[in-house]
Amino acid sequence: MGDVIPAPAAPRIPVHSDTDPGTFPVRRIYCVGRNFADHAREMGASAPAGKADRGRPVFFLKPADAVVVNGQTPYPPGTGELHHEVELVVALGADAPPGELPVEHAGPLIYGYALGLDLTRRDLQAAAKAKGLPWDTGKSFDFAAPVGALVPANELGALSGRTIALAVNGEIRQRGSLDDLIWSVPEILHELSKLYALRAGDLVFMGTPAGVGPLRPGDAFEATLDGLPPLSGTILPPIG
Structure with a gap:
């Protein structure tokens, strides 16, 4: 019997x-929240002073088909x-x-x-947080994960000392060092292995530095990190 x-x-x-060379098939997308102290503070959350008081990391998921590989990203509905x-x-x-996977x-x-x-x-996420509700609709939607x-x-080498940044319309909005990851x-x-069976094809988004802000139709963005190809794209008008 075949698929229906x-x-x-x-x-x-x-x-x-x-x-x-080739392509990498995506199975699942895990995301880490509040993994840069400066971003945690800008979102109104407390940030740990050191490793001893980190608590547990915050995780959420995005659907695999939220991946955008050509950078052309429609503005989502409902926001x-x-x-x-x-x-x-x-x-x-x-x-x-x-x-449990040893470090x-x-x-x-x-x-x-x-x-x-x-x-x-962000508006959907903030409204859900204010009511103590899950904020999946703020994070998990079509075209929510340009990559x-x-x-x-083994070709990139060690991550230490590398800088990650994002420019929108030529203006730097975010910049941080990977050394500052909590x-x-x-x-x-x-930590993920305590909760999920990690498999080949999984992606993990590691968290963002401070400076998050709005994107509007027509905006051009370019993300950079030392040693990686830039991620460039445009926010398109909403579909429909």
Whole structure:
């Protein structure tokens, strides 16, 4: 017996590599909230003074088909306050073993890195927060995850000291150092493994520095991170 409807194709991200060109099929998208102290404070949340008082990381998900690979991103319905959040994206190339993943074993799971935008319907998120309700509609919607080309981890090298930034219409809006992440990539994979079965094809958006702000139809954006291909695009008029 076959499928009763056509099976949707997996979203695919281009791989920028001299030795391993191709595409990366996306299985699932995990996102980390409040992983830069300056962004946590600008959103009205407390930020830890050090690792000892970090508590637990904040996670949410986006649908895999929210991925946008050509940068052409329609303005979403239901909002008047679309915000940008530039982020490092981690792509997993292997399944995690069953059970809790030790921090020191996280590295071999990583296939590569890319730039991404965690687009947010801020007004919907804020309204849900104010009522103590889940804010999925603020984060999970069509075209909510523009992603740039992946670079294999062994070609990019260490993340320390690298700067991530976002410009809108040529003006820098966000800039931060990956050294300022509250939770490192291996630590986040360790924490996610306590809640989910991590698999090849998963993406992890690692959180955004301060400076989030509005995007409007016609705006051009460019995200950069040392060693990665830029992520460029335009906010299009709403569909329909």
